[in-house]
Amino acid sequence: MTLSEKYKDEIAEILSRYPVKRSALIPLLYLAQREPGYVTEAAMTEIAGLLKLTPPQVYETATFYTMLNLKKVGKHHIQVCKSLMCALVGSDTVIGWLRTKLGIAPGETTADGLFTLSAVECLAACGTAPMMQINDDYYERLTEEKVDKILADLRTAGTSPLKSGPYMWPESAR
Numbered sequence: 001m002t003l004s005e006k007y008k009d010e011i012a013e014i015l016s017r018y019p020v021k022r023s024a025l026i027p028l029l030y031l032a033q034r035e036p037g038y039v040t041e042a043a044m045t046e047i048a049g050l051l052k053l054t055p056p057q058v059y060e061t062a063t064f065y066t067m068l069n070l071k072k073v074g075k076h077h078i079q080v081c082k083s084l085m086c087a088l089v090g091s092d093t094v095i096g097w098l099r100t101k102l103g104i105a106p107g108e109t110t111a112d113g114l115f116t117l118s119a120v121e122c123l124a125a126c127g128t129a130p131m132m133q134i135n136d137d138y139y140e141r142l143t144e145e146k147v148d149k150i151l152a153d154l155r156t157a158g159t160s161p162l163k164s165g166p167y168m169w170p171e172s173a174r
């Protein structure tokens, strides 16, 4: 099923927000990612057609933003901020803990498909560094103890009370 068939009304609503069609590119890519967890080549081609862009124009945008995945990710996508403020207070150490505890490097997924680890640029929570985003939730002021608890919670309950909340596409910003 194509995106246009599946999300007809939502696509129309997104397009109605922008006087210039191409401005809807990122929201449409994000919509395309919602169910499979990544943006397929077919979706990029379809979005190019919808916005009268070339497929490479869509691809170069999709590859620029780390919030868009181009391949399947684990059930819990751990994105550790590695930008300056987080780096100054230990993002490398956080990535090191996760590498050891999960047995994977950034860009990899655990064999059970539960976790994918990524190192990403600033997620705008610099004041509570070091921090990471897992799926749509932020986890801030990380310590090794917190990381252990978060991983254990996600393994057992699929969520953790240590999250400070979702910051991606908050309702109030729509």
Ligand code: FES
Residues within 6 Å of the ligand: 081, 082, 083, 084, 085, 086, 087, 121, 122, 123, 124, 125, 126, 127, 129, 131
């Ligand atoms: S530098 Fe890490 S959230 Fe901004």
